[in-house]
Amino acid sequence: xxxxxxxxxxxxxxxxxxxxxxxxxxxxxxxxxxxxxxxxxxxxxxxxxxxxxxxxxxxxxxxxxxxxxxxxxxxxxxxxxxxxxxxxxxxxxxxxxxxxxxxxxxxxxxxxxxxxxxxxxxxxxxxxxxxxxxxxxxxxxxxxxxxxxxxxxxxxxxxxxxxxxxxxxxxxxxxxxxxxxxxxxxxxxxxxxxxxxxxxxxxxxxxxxxxxxxxxxxxxxxxxxxxxxxxxxxxxxxxxxxxxxxxxxxxxxxxxxxxxxxxxxxxxxxxxxxxxxxxxxxxxxxxxxxxxxxxxxxxxxxxxxxxxxxxxxxxxxxxxxxxxxxxxxxxx
Ligand SMILES: NC(=O)CC[C@H](N)C(=O)O
Numbered sequence: 001x002x003x004x005x006x007x008x009x010x011x012x013x014x015x016x017x018x019x020x021x022x023x024x025x026x027x028x029x030x031x032x033x034x035x036x037x038x039x040x041x042x043x044x045x046x047x048x049x050x051x052x053x054x055x056x057x058x059x060x061x062x063x064x065x066x067x068x069x070x071x072x073x074x075x076x077x078x079x080x081x082x083x084x085x086x087x088x089x090x091x092x093x094x095x096x097x098x099x100x101x102x103x104x105x106x107x108x109x110x111x112x113x114x115x116x117x118x119x120x121x122x123x124x125x126x127x128x129x130x131x132x133x134x135x136x137x138x139x140x141x142x143x144x145x146x147x148x149x150x151x152x153x154x155x156x157x158x159x160x161x162x163x164x165x166x167x168x169x170x171x172x173x174x175x176x177x178x179x180x181x182x183x184x185x186x187x188x189x190x191x192x193x194x195x196x197x198x199x200x201x202x203x204x205x206x207x208x209x210x211x212x213x214x215x216x217x218x219x220x221x222x223x224x225x226x227x228x229x230x231x232x233x234x235x236x237x238x239x240x241x242x243x244x245x246x247x248x249x250x251x252x253x254x255x256x257x258x259x260x261x262x263x264x265x266x267x268x269x270x271x272x273x274x275x276x277x278x279x280x281x282x283x284x285x286x287x288x289x290x291x292x293x294x295x296x297x298x299x300x301x302x303x304x305x306x307x308x309x310x311x312x313x314x315x316x317x318x319x320x321x322x323x324x325x326x327x328x329x330x331x332x
Pocket of ligand 1: 119122
C-alpha cells in the first residue's frame with residue numbers, strides 16, 4: 001500500500017517471543033521461541049498501519065545481550081535506515097536490557113527516522129498477553145512523522161519513553177518501563193502517538209559516535225557500592241583488562257574507605273573511573289561527594305550505572321581524556 005509507511009521489524013527475542021506451559025504461566029516461561037513471521041501474523045492489524053517486513057536478527061533472552069550483538073544491531077539499523085524505502089524500524093527485544101540497547105542505539109544510529117524498541121512482560125501464550133498491542137503501537141509509532149527526530153524510543157504499555165532516560169522499574173508488571181522524575185515523552189492512544197515533550201540531550205543525527213568500522217568495544221565494568229564494601233571485584237576487573245569502571249555508588253556516588261584507594265590505583269593504571277549512583281534518580285554532581293578534579297574521575301550526571309557503561313565504552317572509542325569524557329557525560 002503506497003499510502004502506508006514502510007516499517008521493518010527486527011526481532012531479537014525476549015518475552016514478546018516467549019511461550020509458557022499454560023495460559024496462566026506468566027513467570028517461568030521460555031523467552032525467545034517464536035520467530036518474527038509468527039509475531040507479525042499474530043497481529044493482522046499491523047497491515048492497516050504500515051507495510052511491515054520482518055527480519056530475525058537474533059533469538060535470545062536479553063540478559064544474554066552483548067557488545068557484539070549491539071554492534072551488529074546498530075550496523076543493521078543504520079544500513080536499513082539509509083534506504084529510501086524504509087521509513088522506520090521496530091526492534092522486538094527482551095525487556096531486561098531494553099534500556100541499555102535503547103541508549104546504545106540512541107548514540108550510534110545516525111538517522112532521524114524513527115527507531116522504536118518494544119517488548120512484552122507476558123509471554124505470547126498468556127491470557128492478556130501484552131505483546132500484540134505493544135507491537136501494534138510500536139509499528140504505528142515507527143511509521144509516524146511525529147516520531148521523527150526524537151531519538152530511539154521505547155514504547156510499551158501505551159507509553160512512549162526516551163531511550164536515554166527510560167528504565168525498567170518493576171520485575172514483572174506490565175507498567176514496568178518508566179522515566180522516573182524526568183517523565184515519559186507521550187502516550188499511544190487509539191493506535192496513535194501523542195507527544196508532550198522531547199529529549200534535549202544529543203542523540204542519533206547529532207551523535208559523534210560511529211561504530212560502523214568497529215568489531216569490538218573497550219571493556220567497561222560496573223562495581224557496586226554497599227555497606228561493608230570491599231575492592232575485590234574492582235581489582236579483578238582491572239586485572240582482567242578493564243579500560244573503564246563505573247562506580248555504582250551509594251547516594252550521590254560516595255566512595256567508601258574500602259573502595260576509594262582501589263579506584264585511585266585503577267586510575268593510576270590508566271583506567272577511566274566514572275562515578276554513578278545506585279539510587280536511580282538525580283544528578284551525580286561533579287566534585288560533590290568526591291573531589292573529581294583532584295581524583296581525575298568523571299561524574300555520570302543523571303545516567304544510571306548501566307547507561308553510564310554504554311556512554312563510557314563509546315567515549316573510550318574516541319578518547320581517554322577525562323575532561324573530554326566529562327563533557328560527553330554532560331552532552332548525551
Ligand atoms: N519480559 C522479558 O522480556 C524478560 C525475558 C528475558 N529475561 C529477556 O529479557 O529477554
